[in-house]
Each structure stands twice: as structure tokens, then as C-alpha cells.
Amino acid sequence: MYKEIFIVANLVAVTVNANFIDDTLKHTSAFDQELYESVLNPMKCEEQLNLLMNNTYLGMQFIDASGKIPSGILVGNLADLGSYHQCLNIQYLADELDVQGKYCLIHVPLNQNTKMDNSQILDFGKKWSRLDNYTSKAITRSINLKKLAHLLSGTEYSMISRALIPNMQSSMILTLAICVPKVCTPKQVINLIGSLNNINLTFDEYICRLPNDKPVSVADYLSISIFSLILLITIISTSYDLYQTYVLKKETSEIDRLYRSFSIHTNTKRLLSFNYGTGALECVDGIRAISMLWVIFGHTYCLTALNFVSNAAEILTWLTSFRSIWVNSAPISVDTFFMLSGILCVYTVIGKISRWKFIKSLHLFYLYRLLRIFPLLAAVILLQASILHRVSDGPVWTNVGSATESCRRRWWSALLHVQNYVKPLDLCLQHTWYLSVDVQLYIISPVVIVWLFGSAMVAWCSLVAGVVITLAISSVYSFMYNYSAAVVNPRRFDQMGDYFVDYYMNTLPRASPFFIGMLYGYLLHKFKGRNLRMQKSVVATLWALSIALMAFCIFSIYPIMQVDHDEQMFDNFLNAYMRGIWAMTLGWLIFACVYGYGGPINWFLSLQIWKLPARLSYAMYLIHFPLIMIANGSMTSTVYFDDASTMFRGVGNVVFTILAAFILCVFIDAPFSTVQKLLLERG
Known part of the structure; x- marks a missing residue:
């Protein structure tokens, strides 16, 4: 039975994508890394977490938008993504506290060394820990299986070549969403929850997302300029073509080919002929x-x-x-x-x-x-x-x-x-x-x-x-x-x-x-x-x-x-x-x-x-x-x-x-x- 379960572990990467990534991806220019760093403030984090504990409705919004332990783990469901847009839409302003939601993903190994009151969860963790002999091989194969995403039909895996599964010697890993105030890190929030409930949870932070975290780049300026120019030329060319064809009633051979080369009217007819x-x-x-x-x-x-x-x-x-x-x-x-x-x-x-x-x-x-x-x-x-x-x-x-x-x-x-x-x-x-x-x-x-x-x-x-x-x-x-x-x-x-x-x-x-x-x-x-x-x-x-x-x-x-x-x-x-x-x-x-x-x-x-x-x-x-x-x-x-x-x-x-x-x-x-x-x- 346990070997069958660890066949599922071979498919972990199918559920995670390049979501396990190294610093190369974390520092990509596609996302605003400076924004992530600039919003962090440990003192404000403590104040906002205290507010969340005292404000039941606001605290429930963060809890509701976070992921939970997923069902179907034994058939390969190793993730709960919570509610992405709900988390990022959280915004609360009161008493000079500006509380905004930040969506983060964390990796939680199932073989936790933790003391929990729930005997069933403890028993479940023990069963997983018995499988450590199979773990390394299973996780390694799971990384390779991720390459499926780019190999069929002649694709490659540039993203996946940068993907890393953290804690290679650990057991299977859950990917869970956690919604936290933007001034906090997931570790601060989870450590606080753990201290209040006498739980020492082992996990790895993966990535966090904020609203408007895609910075403007040179490519954006180029694309706007080039495509705007093409659109302008297209409008002029189409207008010229329509005027020559339907107002002046000229034959196609009489209209200048260069001037109508960008005409939507002419090019659509060409494609459909x-x-x-x-x-x-x-x-x-x-x-x-x-x-x-x-x-x-x-x-x-x-x-x-x-x-x-x-x-x-x-x-x-x-x-x-x-x-x-x-x-x-x-x-x-x-x-x-x-x-x-x-x-x-x-x-x-x-x-x-x-x-x-x-x-x-x-x-x-x-x-x-x-x-x-x-x-x-x-x-x-x-x-x-x-x-x-x-x-x-x-x-x-x-x-x-x-x-x-x-x-x-x-x-x-x-x-x-x-x-x-x-x-x-x-x-x-x-x-x-x-x-x-x-x-x-x-x-x-x-x-x-x-x-x-x-x-x-x-x-x-x-x-x-x-x-x-x-x-x-x-x-x-x-x-x-x-x-x-x-x-x-x-x-x-x-x-x-x-x-x-x-x-x-x-x-x-x-x-x-x-x-x-x-x-x-x-x-x-x-x-x-x-x-x-x-x-x-x-x-x-x-x-x-x-x-x-x-x-x-x-x-x-x-x-x-x-x-x-x-x-x-x-x-x-x-x-x-x-x-x-x-x-x-x-x-x-x-x-x-x-x-x-x-x-x-x-x-x-x-x-x-x-x-x-x-x-x-x-x-x-x-x-x-x-x-x-x-x-x-x-x-x-x-x-x-x-x-x-x-x-x-x-x-x-x-x-x-x-x-x-x-x-x-x-x-x-x-x-x-x-x-x-x-x-x-x-x-």
C-alpha cells in the first residue's frame, strides 16, 4: 500500500510546476522584487496581527482566503491554492492601520516533527515517516515528471530546468496558500499561530504576490510604441483602401499596392480567398x-x-x-x-x-x-x-x-x-x-x-x-x-x-x-x-x-x-x-x-x-x-x-x-x- 502511495509522490511535480524555483526565478524582472521587500515591516506586522485577532470579521477574511489541508492526498492532490483574488482584494483602513492582503505559497513537508493534540494527525504523520526509505527516489522522479509540461509535441523545459524541490530528503510536500497582511512574511504569521497553539510547523516560503506587482519594462514601452505605430498605419491604409474602392470606385489593379498593404479590408479578403x-x-x-x-x-x-x-x-x-x-x-x-x-x-x-x-x-x-x-x-x-x-x-x-x-x-x-x-x-x-x-x-x-x-x-x-x-x-x-x-x-x-x-x-x-x-x-x-x-x-x-x-x-x-x-x-x-x-x-x-x-x-x-x-x-x-x-x-x-x-x-x-x-x-x-x-x- 505504501509503495502505491509513493507512486503518487512521483507525480508531485505534476501538481507543482515550476512553482518550486530557485533564486533565478525569484529575482526575475517580470515581478517587482523591490515592492515585495519595501512593504515588509515587522513592527507594523505585529500591530496588524493583533488587529486581526481582535477583529473577527477581518481575521476571517484572511483565514477564508488561505488554503487548508487538501483532501485526496493519496491520489496526488498535494495543493490547496486558497482564494487568490479574494486575498489580494482585502483592504482595511482604520486607526492609521492600512491592512492589505498578500497572497503567498508555502511548502509544508508531511513528515512534520511536531506535537499536536490531534492523535489522528499524529498517527498520519507517523505513517508517512515510515516511508523515508522511498522518499529521495520518489521526489527525484517527481522533478523529472514535471518536464512533461514541456516535452510532448516538441517543446522544451527552460522554466522547469530552474525548478527545485526543497528539502529533497523530506517526505511528500504540500503546497498551501496563505493570505497574510502585506507588511508580514508567512514565517511571522505562522510562527505566531504556532506559538499560540504550541505547534512547531516546519515549512519553506515559496513566493508572495501583491496587486500591481508587474513592473513596467523596456519591452512594454517597445511593444506599446511598435504596435501603436502598426495600428496607426493600418487605420490610414484601410481608410485609403476603402476610399479608393467604394468612393472612387477604382478597380483593385488601379489602387497602389504599397498604400493598401496594411488595409484590413484587402488583407482579410486575401486570407479568405x-x-x-x-x-x-x-x-x-x-x-x-x-x-x-x-x-x-x-x-x-x-x-x-x-x-x-x-x-x-x-x-x-x-x-x-x-x-x-x-x-x-x-x-x-x-x-x-x-x-x-x-x-x-x-x-x-x-x-x-x-x-x-x-x-x-x-x-x-x-x-x-x-x-x-x-x-x-x-x-x-x-x-x-x-x-x-x-x-x-x-x-x-x-x-x-x-x-x-x-x-x-x-x-x-x-x-x-x-x-x-x-x-x-x-x-x-x-x-x-x-x-x-x-x-x-x-x-x-x-x-x-x-x-x-x-x-x-x-x-x-x-x-x-x-x-x-x-x-x-x-x-x-x-x-x-x-x-x-x-x-x-x-x-x-x-x-x-x-x-x-x-x-x-x-x-x-x-x-x-x-x-x-x-x-x-x-x-x-x-x-x-x-x-x-x-x-x-x-x-x-x-x-x-x-x-x-x-x-x-x-x-x-x-x-x-x-x-x-x-x-x-x-x-x-x-x-x-x-x-x-x-x-x-x-x-x-x-x-x-x-x-x-x-x-x-x-x-x-x-x-x-x-x-x-x-x-x-x-x-x-x-x-x-x-x-x-x-x-x-x-x-x-x-x-x-x-x-x-x-x-x-x-x-x-x-x-x-x-x-x-x-x-x-x-x-x-x-x-x-x-x-x-x-x-x-x-x-
């Missing part, structure tokens, strides 16, 4: 949109761990269950985007210009790509560093504060696309490690592209060589490091940090889907405009093989997640080749759909419903993670984890992400893409 020319890969829209939805739902699940979960024990059970396969395999959606990037990298270049012109315009090849992704990335970084930090608040808002601080310090590595190598566990916008890898792959792609002009034999040799080399590199990394193929393998949490640095965010081991995409891009180009005829038996065989291999890539994660799995060679095989296999099968799906062998799959992937989310996918990718962080940080109580409620939150995250992405595209992406085309169209 889906006219595709000959050779368009319409099925790619469905693949891109579905993959993006997969990413959002995957992050909704894994970022649930950033909250205090009231049934944390269920998470471990869920991770090893069959119903979690679609989330555990969600990181493979990243390889879908790598493969699509490789396809378009070749398909949009070959046949348009000659080899010599490509070499001469290589600077434009890079410049177009970098400028195309820069405006939205810079906008979301600026939002995360400033405005998003102020849109809401809550007991676990420290997660958003940590993300804000990371972007204020490391924005440059994100914009330069080097953050997967420069302090890779401390990223601005944790999920954008993918963008850095993708840009790096795009930069080295001309090494292969330059051979695709002219001789088909030379082209195929260079493409095959690129695929073989990248698969070989992935194999070397996989069989050399012996990592688990599952990102969140419960038995191997201790390897996750090294796994992410050495393999998951490393460009070369992740390159095979991109180069396989380049191969398919060339194949699509070679058959472009041709009537391809294939035998039905060949098509049926390729479809059957493709579906079987896709199922293998998704469902092979299940045996790896089981506690008795011990086949390292199978893990190495999956790490080395699973992503390449996924890219190959997805490439066949696109090829078959484009050339008339997709049947109902092509119909489904080419539906109009996928067009808008596909067009918004880059903006959705950038903004969805901060929005989920905001939603989680705004929660004021513990969360009950189950599929139904998490899926419900996932649907909400999708809706808000689409709305935010649409606004970003209308105000940022579409205008700057027009300006970019005007500047570079000659090139």
Missing part, C-alpha cells in the same frame, strides 16, 4: 491543418502539468494506457512539418529558374525565407515579453512570468534561429526550437538543390545521398546514446535533459524528414503536368504499406511506455528510422493525392474547411503555446485531469488560437509579406 492555380498541392492544406490541431491538443495535455493537478496519480496511469497513444505519439507531427518544408523547398524552386541563376540569387533564397518568417516571430516574442504578461493573473502566473523573462533575455537567439544550440534549455517561446532547426535545414538545403538542375541521374543521386547521410547520422546518434524512443518514458526521466540537447533539438539527427521531403518535392516536380498511370495492384500495395507503416509509427509508442519495457535496440531503431519512415509514408500520401490516386483521402484533405487553418498555421504555431500558458496561469484552483475536460479545454484553445492567428495575419503577416514582395519581386 482560396483560388489555387495549376499544380497546387491542395491536399497539403489538410495535412498541415490536421497536424497543427494535433500539436495544439498535444500541448493542451502536456501543459496541464503546469497546473496543480488534484488527481496526479491518474497521470501516470494515463501515460501507460492505450488511450494516451495519440498524445504520446504527437511529437511526430513535428516531422510532418519538416517533411512539408523539404517538399516546398524544392517544389517552389526547381523549374522556375536555372542552376546559374539560383546560385547567383542564393542570397535572395535565404533572405526571402528569413524575412517571411521574421515579422510574426518578432511580434509574438514582443507580445510574450510584455503584453501577454499583463492580460491575466493567478496563483501559478509565475510560469507566464518565467516565459516573459526568458523572452526579455533571450529574444535574440530566437530571432537568429540559434537557440537550439545556445542554451537550448532556456528558450524564448519554448516551442520555437522547431523553427530554429527548420531554418538551419533550409540554409543547408542548397547543397542538394544545386544538383537538381539538369541531369535527372545526378539529381536522384544527390537526393538519395542526402537521405542516406541524414539517416546514417540519426542512426549514429541513436545507437551511441541509447535514448528512449518515448519522450516521456516514466522509467527514464533522468535522461530527458540530455535527450533533448543531444538528439531532439539537434539539427542533424532531425534532418531525415526534411531531406525525404526534398526527394518527394523533386518527384512531384518531375511528374508535374503529366498524366501518371500506375497499375491498381501497385497503388493498392503502396497504400497498404503506407497505412501499415503510419500505424506502426503511432502505435509503436505503446509498448515503450510500459514499465516492463526493456528492449533498447527497439528504442534505437525507432529513434533512428521512425521519423524517416513517417516522412516516406506521408510523402506517398501527398504524391498519390496529387496525381489522382488519393480517392476519398484526397477529397477529405482538400476540403475547404482546412484552407483557412492551413493558411494560418504558422501564426497558430507561434501563438498557441503562449495562449495555453495564459489559460493555465489564470486558473485559481487545482485541476482534475481526465480526457473529457482536457479535450474540452483543447477545443477552446483551438478556437482562441485561430482567432488570435487571424488577427496576427491581418495586422502583421499579410501587410509585411506584401511589402516584402514589393521589395524583392525583381529578385
Whole structure:
């Protein structure tokens, strides 16, 4: 029974997030540390505590807003967050005493060495103390399990890399809210209560929050200035466009493109117009949109761990269950985007210009790509560093504060696309490690592209060589490091940090889907405009093989997640080749759909419903993670984890992400893409 209880201890971190943090986070510029220090006054604290003891109603407000011993400890509920907003709203002024509430969180080990009159509580404490032999290992594993919050679907854990569980040799730890007068520290209040009741309570102070404790920073001034300027230009451009269109009755071609580039009217019509020319890969829209939805739902699940979960024990059970396969395999959606990037990298270049012109315009090849992704990335970084930090608040808002601080310090590595190598566990916008890898792959792609002009034999040799080399590199990394193929393998949490640095965010081991995409891009180009005829038996065989291999890539994660799995060679095989296999099968799906062998799959992937989310996918990718962080940080109580409620939150995250992405595209992406085309169209 006690061992089962300590399985719950392995999930402590799921209920605590980066809420156990070191001085690096406590001194972050996202919160006003000087304010916290300046309000402390021990003498006034004594006066106000005496007032609280004599004023029953006022004292009850502080008690009512504080946390209590939570129920459900044996199923992993190790926190009571009290009432955050009620505490901060307490304000009482009388007899020159200005009493205001301050919300604090404290960590209380369950193995208290205290004398208490309640024999049941004492007996409970003794039972916990008998488990000290298991404690260190359990708590250590609980820290690692916290990394779940940033690992699924290709995220990292910069916040969690700074997280520390205090008192590592202690037993399980409760996180309790305590509402105190702002001039007091939690220790002063609890020591007073303990002295009055003959209780010596052992605890650690974590963090305190006050109203208006988010100081104005340089990022705030920059964001207000830049976004105000963009808004002003948008208003002027929209007014010009509407005047030219509806007052002067001019045709679209007669209106100056530059002057209307920021027009909401024009950019909205552009986003909602889906006219595709000959050779368009319409099925790619469905693949891109579905993959993006997969990413959002995957992050909704894994970022649930950033909250205090009231049934944390269920998470471990869920991770090893069959119903979690679609989330555990969600990181493979990243390889879908790598493969699509490789396809378009070749398909949009070959046949348009000659080899010599490509070499001469290589600077434009890079410049177009970098400028195309820069405006939205810079906008979301600026939002995360400033405005998003102020849109809401809550007991676990420290997660958003940590993300804000990371972007204020490391924005440059994100914009330069080097953050997967420069302090890779401390990223601005944790999920954008993918963008850095993708840009790096795009930069080295001309090494292969330059051979695709002219001789088909030379082209195929260079493409095959690129695929073989990248698969070989992935194999070397996989069989050399012996990592688990599952990102969140419960038995191997201790390897996750090294796994992410050495393999998951490393460009070369992740390159095979991109180069396989380049191969398919060339194949699509070679058959472009041709009537391809294939035998039905060949098509049926390729479809059957493709579906079987896709199922293998998704469902092979299940045996790896089981506690008795011990086949390292199978893990190495999956790490080395699973992503390449996924890219190959997805490439066949696109090829078959484009050339008339997709049947109902092509119909489904080419539906109009996928067009808008596909067009918004880059903006959705950038903004969805901060929005989920905001939603989680705004929660004021513990969360009950189950599929139904998490899926419900996932649907909400999708809706808000689409709305935010649409606004970003209308105000940022579409205008700057027009300006970019005007500047570079000659090139």
C-alpha cells in the first residue's frame, strides 16, 4: 500500500510546476522584487496581527482566503491554492492601520516533527515517516515528471530546468496558500499561530504576490510604441483602401499596392480567398491543418502539468494506457512539418529558374525565407515579453512570468534561429526550437538543390545521398546514446535533459524528414503536368504499406511506455528510422493525392474547411503555446485531469488560437509579406 502511495509522490511535480524555483526565478524582472521587500515591516506586522485577532470579521477574511489541508492526498492532490483574488482584494483602513492582503505559497513537508493534540494527525504523520526509505527516489522522479509540461509535441523545459524541490530528503510536500497582511512574511504569521497553539510547523516560503506587482519594462514601452505605430498605419491604409474602392470606385489593379498593404479590408479578403492555380498541392492544406490541431491538443495535455493537478496519480496511469497513444505519439507531427518544408523547398524552386541563376540569387533564397518568417516571430516574442504578461493573473502566473523573462533575455537567439544550440534549455517561446532547426535545414538545403538542375541521374543521386547521410547520422546518434524512443518514458526521466540537447533539438539527427521531403518535392516536380498511370495492384500495395507503416509509427509508442519495457535496440531503431519512415509514408500520401490516386483521402484533405487553418498555421504555431500558458496561469484552483475536460479545454484553445492567428495575419503577416514582395519581386 505504501509503495502505491509513493507512486503518487512521483507525480508531485505534476501538481507543482515550476512553482518550486530557485533564486533565478525569484529575482526575475517580470515581478517587482523591490515592492515585495519595501512593504515588509515587522513592527507594523505585529500591530496588524493583533488587529486581526481582535477583529473577527477581518481575521476571517484572511483565514477564508488561505488554503487548508487538501483532501485526496493519496491520489496526488498535494495543493490547496486558497482564494487568490479574494486575498489580494482585502483592504482595511482604520486607526492609521492600512491592512492589505498578500497572497503567498508555502511548502509544508508531511513528515512534520511536531506535537499536536490531534492523535489522528499524529498517527498520519507517523505513517508517512515510515516511508523515508522511498522518499529521495520518489521526489527525484517527481522533478523529472514535471518536464512533461514541456516535452510532448516538441517543446522544451527552460522554466522547469530552474525548478527545485526543497528539502529533497523530506517526505511528500504540500503546497498551501496563505493570505497574510502585506507588511508580514508567512514565517511571522505562522510562527505566531504556532506559538499560540504550541505547534512547531516546519515549512519553506515559496513566493508572495501583491496587486500591481508587474513592473513596467523596456519591452512594454517597445511593444506599446511598435504596435501603436502598426495600428496607426493600418487605420490610414484601410481608410485609403476603402476610399479608393467604394468612393472612387477604382478597380483593385488601379489602387497602389504599397498604400493598401496594411488595409484590413484587402488583407482579410486575401486570407479568405482560396483560388489555387495549376499544380497546387491542395491536399497539403489538410495535412498541415490536421497536424497543427494535433500539436495544439498535444500541448493542451502536456501543459496541464503546469497546473496543480488534484488527481496526479491518474497521470501516470494515463501515460501507460492505450488511450494516451495519440498524445504520446504527437511529437511526430513535428516531422510532418519538416517533411512539408523539404517538399516546398524544392517544389517552389526547381523549374522556375536555372542552376546559374539560383546560385547567383542564393542570397535572395535565404533572405526571402528569413524575412517571411521574421515579422510574426518578432511580434509574438514582443507580445510574450510584455503584453501577454499583463492580460491575466493567478496563483501559478509565475510560469507566464518565467516565459516573459526568458523572452526579455533571450529574444535574440530566437530571432537568429540559434537557440537550439545556445542554451537550448532556456528558450524564448519554448516551442520555437522547431523553427530554429527548420531554418538551419533550409540554409543547408542548397547543397542538394544545386544538383537538381539538369541531369535527372545526378539529381536522384544527390537526393538519395542526402537521405542516406541524414539517416546514417540519426542512426549514429541513436545507437551511441541509447535514448528512449518515448519522450516521456516514466522509467527514464533522468535522461530527458540530455535527450533533448543531444538528439531532439539537434539539427542533424532531425534532418531525415526534411531531406525525404526534398526527394518527394523533386518527384512531384518531375511528374508535374503529366498524366501518371500506375497499375491498381501497385497503388493498392503502396497504400497498404503506407497505412501499415503510419500505424506502426503511432502505435509503436505503446509498448515503450510500459514499465516492463526493456528492449533498447527497439528504442534505437525507432529513434533512428521512425521519423524517416513517417516522412516516406506521408510523402506517398501527398504524391498519390496529387496525381489522382488519393480517392476519398484526397477529397477529405482538400476540403475547404482546412484552407483557412492551413493558411494560418504558422501564426497558430507561434501563438498557441503562449495562449495555453495564459489559460493555465489564470486558473485559481487545482485541476482534475481526465480526457473529457482536457479535450474540452483543447477545443477552446483551438478556437482562441485561430482567432488570435487571424488577427496576427491581418495586422502583421499579410501587410509585411506584401511589402516584402514589393521589395524583392525583381529578385
